[in-house]
Amino acid sequence: MPELRTTTLVDAPLRTVAAALLDARLLARAVRGLGVRITGGDPVLFVGSTLAGSVGLVNGTLVVTRADTTGVSAELVGGPLPRFTLVTDLLHTGGGTMVVDSVEWSSPGGPFGRLADVLVGRGLALKVLQARAAAVSTRSVELVGARVVVGAAIVRDGLLLAQQRSYPPEAAGKWELPGGRVEPGETDHAAVVRECAEELGVTVTPGDQVGPDVPLRSDLLLRAYAADLTSGTPTPVEHRALRWLPAADLDTTDWLPADRVLLPALHHLLT
Structure with missing residues (x-):
């Protein structure tokens, strides 16, 4: 061979x-x-x-x-x-x-x-x-030197929070972790806290990175972190819908490609 x-x-x-x-x-x-x-x-x-x-x-x-x-x-x-x-x-x-x-x-x-x-x-x-x-x-x-988009892997009672995109047209209907871009001078953890407050109306405490960095464009990376929900009830401020997913539903959910990379690590996080 x-x-x-x-x-x-x-x-x-x-x-x-x-x-x-x-x-x-x-x-x-x-x-x-x-x-x-x-x-x-x-x-x-x-x-x-x-x-x-x-x-x-x-x-x-x-x-x-x-x-x-x-x-x-x-x-x-x-x-x-x-x-x-x-x-x-x-x-x-x-x-x-x-x-x-x-x-x-x-x-x-x-x-x-x-x-x-x-x-x-x-x-x-x-x-x-x-x-x-x-x-x-x-x-x-x-x-x-790429810029970073953070994602928050929020787990509650063995379930992972996912949100459904409403735009742009090519991404509408697909699911992703909550999050957004890290602003200049902002740490990754600070961006996770701010984005969850803006997108979900909740307070979270971020933890360790989940899975690998994922390339989005030539100068942009997705980096996900585990996060504990400390206060508030998640509300879809900018997205079409929210779902709490059990591990059994992770692989059958229509994720954006970048978030799909994280599935093995998300399975591990839930189990």
């Missing part, structure tokens, strides 16, 4: 590099010019999201199986190979974040399959890994 591995040291905090990896367009841009085409429907990667890929006339679909602060993993489904996995692990070091990329696959078999591994598979896989590592490094540097 062929396997290739590369390591890259990125001069950025681990959570920033993790956010760069979640950019669904990063891999597509990285492999442009290598004869590989990658497309995806969502702007960010989350568990269960897919990326369609092709090499020449050969097509397949990568399904994301992990997307968090430890890295990203994906498996090929419906392609010509019996097995293909792409794994990126992140390790904190004193000099930055170590990005360990590996790709592993099984050949169709026979002498021609083994020959293709040597002549084509290994060379192309190595080029893809090297291009992706360079793209992750560049994107991480871009995100170091």
Whole structure:
């Protein structure tokens, strides 16, 4: 079973590099010019999201199986190979974040399959890994100074508070965590308190970060925090509706893509 591995040291905090990896367009841009085409429907990667890929006339679909602060993993489904996995692990070091990329696959078999591994598979896989590592490094540097949107994961009696967007049209009807942009000179925690007062009419006490940083745009990140409801009854001031969700309903709720990234961490928070 062929396997290739590369390591890259990125001069950025681990959570920033993790956010760069979640950019669904990063891999597509990285492999442009290598004869590989990658497309995806969502702007960010989350568990269960897919990326369609092709090499020449050969097509397949990568399904994301992990997307968090430890890295990203994906498996090929419906392609010509019996097995293909792409794994990126992140390790904190004193000099930055170590990005360990590996790709592993099984050949169709026979002498021609083994020959293709040597002549084509290994060379192309190595080029893809090297291009992706360079793209992750560049994107991480871009995100170091990005502005932040905070989200509040408010839990009460084992239920998570979610709010439904009423605008803009492309987001209307979808669900998200309460929150908003961090103002200049404001801390993340102060922004969580202010936004919950403005959007919900309640007072909260923010705690630890929940899940990874999530890229929203080239210069904007979503960062969610657990929050305790200390006073008031939540009211949808700017949104269409509010819901208290049990863990069983998290995966079936129509979340905005950025909030969907947080679902594994939100499940953990509720349980």
